[in-house]
Amino acid sequence: MNHPETELSGVVKELVLAKTIQAQHKTIETYFAPDAGFNHPLCSIPRGRGSIEKIKGVYEWYKDMSPKIDIDIDSVVYDHENNVGYIEIVQVFHIFISLFAQAPAKLLVRVKLEKKFSDSKYYIIQQDDHYQPEDIASLVLPFLAPLVIGIKNFAGRLCGFNAVAFGALRNAIHMCMTAIGAWIKGEDSKNHYDNGITMNGRVD
Structure with a gap:
């Protein structure tokens, strides 16, 4: 060419x-x-x-x-x-x-x-x-084409359902991880504060 x-x-x-x-x-x-x-x-x-x-x-x-x-x-x-x-x-x-x-x-x-x-x-x-x-x-096998299309459409709907179902679970896990992260961060801050008091000799 x-x-x-x-x-x-x-x-x-x-x-x-x-x-x-x-x-x-x-x-x-x-x-x-x-x-x-x-x-x-x-x-x-x-x-x-x-x-x-x-x-x-x-x-x-x-x-x-x-x-x-x-x-x-x-x-x-x-x-x-x-x-x-x-x-x-x-x-x-x-x-x-x-x-x-x-x-x-x-x-x-x-x-x-x-x-x-x-x-x-x-x-x-x-x-x-x-x-x-x-x-x-x-x-x-031309007669199978509508069946294949039907299976693909069903799979598409199933993906949408799974996205909603697992999306809710994913959000719940994310919220839990955020809460745990905040708690750990709070504990670290508290320990740092306590260590600071100890080093300054102001322990009861």
Whole structure:
């Protein structure tokens, strides 16, 4: 890439919407470094020599599982200082053997790029796909997505309840510690005063 900030969205579409495996492989070879890494909630490829071939396999299997994928790119942000791109995507992925209705899933793709001095172009050296749990469910078993959302909502309410309950306990402990601290401080002051009287020889 010469200008990642304007080219990243096109690269993503080329990868995901490639008509053939050969076209997809060519896109990967064009934009990924030979030792690029890949990280996804369901699989991971560490950076290393020839790791690009494994990334090809991931994308190939991805296409085999869902021959037809639809995507919308909501936003692209590029951090020039750190050479990091963030692409917000909504995709519809449907496993070809699944009997369930397809459902859209949101994800945030983070790509780290590195400039190759031989041709002054930027290449992807690391791709990280970030999903919410319900969006992972939408990819695999869409009917589970509402259940996952329900569990998360319940956990949120539980956190609020715990904050109130333990907040009261925390306040009580704080008050006790403050009282104990004040008592200790008072005792120290009294002892200091008594010691002062003793040193001045005014003990009864």
